[in-house]
Amino acid sequence: MKRINTDCTHCTNTNCFIKKHLHLEKMQDFAAQKNTFSCKKGQQFMIEGAPLQGLYFLYEGKVKIIKTGIYGKEQIVRLSSEGDTIGFRGFGTRNRYLIGAATIEDSILCNFSNDVMQDILKTIPEFTYDMMLFYAEELNKSENKVKKIAQMNVRERVIDTLLHLHKKFGQTNHYLNVYLSRKEIADFAGTTDEQVTRIFSSLKKESLINIVGKKISLIEIGKLQSEIIEHTQL
Numbered sequence: 001m002k003r004i005n006t007d008c009t010h011c012t013n014t015n016c017f018i019k020k021h022l023h024l025e026k027m028q029d030f031a032a033q034k035n036t037f038s039c040k041k042g043q044q045f046m047i048e049g050a051p052l053q054g055l056y057f058l059y060e061g062k063v064k065i066i067k068t069g070i071y072g073k074e075q076i077v078r079l080s081s082e083g084d085t086i087g088f089r090g091f092g093t094r095n096r097y098l099i100g101a102a103t104i105e106d107s108i109l110c111n112f113s114n115d116v117m118q119d120i121l122k123t124i125p126e127f128t129y130d131m132m133l134f135y136a137e138e139l140n141k142s143e144n145k146v147k148k149i150a151q152m153n154v155r156e157r158v159i160d161t162l163l164h165l166h167k168k169f170g171q172t173n174h175y176l177n178v179y180l181s182r183k184e185i186a187d188f189a190g191t192t193d194e195q196v197t198r199i200f201s202s203l204k205k206e207s208l209i210n211i212v213g214k215k216i217s218l219i220e221i222g223k224l225q226s227e228i229i230e231h232t233q234l
Contacts (some may be wrong), residue, residue, distance in 0.1 A: 006059055006110065007038045013083035016057055017134065018110070021127045030120050033113045039103045046087055046101035054113040056086040059210070060105025060112065062169070062178055066187075079104075079168060088135070094199045105179065112202040147233045154191050156228050158199045161189040163225060166218050179214040 001119045008031040011019050018034075035155065040054050041043055046056065048068055051131065056161075065078035067084065077099065080086055086109075089098050149157060162176075164182050169177040182193040182200075203209045208224055209215040218224060 001065075002038045004024075004036050004038050004108065004196050006108065008034070011059065013059065015083040017085050017131070018060075018112070019083070020059055021124070021130065022183075024124050024126055027127070028121060030112075030116055030123075033112070033116050035112065035113070037109050039107050039109060041103055041107075044100060044102040045054070045109060046097055046099070047148040048098070049070050049096055049158075052087075052095050052097060054111055054115075054116060054117055055088060056101070056111045057088060057112070058082055058084045059108040059110050061109075062104045063101055063183065064104050064188075068100075074187055075190065076184060079165070079188065080084065081168060083135075088138070104178070104184070105140060114169075125187055149190060150227065152231055153188075154195050156231065157189040157191060158187070159197055159203075159224050160228050160231070162216065163221070163228070164188075164219060166221065167218075171218065174217045174219075175212075175215045176218070181214065 004125075008022055008030070009017060013019055018027075018031060022031060037045070039061075046053075048066070060082055062213060063080040063084075063086060064076045065080060066074050067077050069075045079101040080101075086101055087097060148160070165176050165178055165180075171177060172215065180188075182196045186196045200209065200211060203224075204211060208218075208220045210219055
């Protein structure tokens with residue numbers, strides 16, 4: 001990772017947890033203590049089981065959050081975009097990361113060390129309260145995802161993944177603004193790349209999606225949503 005300089009004051013990521021609280025007293029002093037790094041595509045900057053190095057906030061780029069499953073199989077548990085917080089599940093409860101993280105395109109990350117984060121939480125009550133609400137909301141999302149995925153078949157899980165990518169990253173010129181391999185999509189959907197390829201072929205024949213290499217276009221979003229509607233209403 002290459003260290004660079006960024007200023008929270010001029011950051012345009014209004015959904016960043018730090019940016020949202022920059023107006024609070026003493027927050028800018030703490031923000032000045034962050035470290036910022038650039039990472040090349042495919043670079044792993046957080047290793048599962050490694051000592052905790054504080055929290056990361058994604059300034060620019062896209063990141064996959066990964067966890068090792070049975071027989072060492074990698075599973076993507078979350079995809080992050082600009083402004084997202086990374087590494088929060090291990091912070092405050094463990095001294096090691098519970099997950100790993102790697103970039104899926106060239107990215108810039110802001111890091112607040114353990115000591116700085118502890119000082120913020122002890123010094124700024126409003127930040128600490130909002131962080132507690134953030135954790136509660138993330139826990140609720142995780143529980144709902146587990147319940148939803150458990151009741152979906154493979155086709156539904158792949159469709160749900162495509163719709164999540166659309167909601168998270170959007171489309172430009174009809175193609176999703178993120179490029180993932182079949183294996184990465186399978187790792188996120190909880191299936192195999194062979195099954196993803198077969199389902200993509202079926203969806204393309206049904207004129208629901210179009211694919212050019214890693215570029216995916218969702219043609220009939222309404223029809224895709226209708227296939228999983230009963231699960232999204234849980």
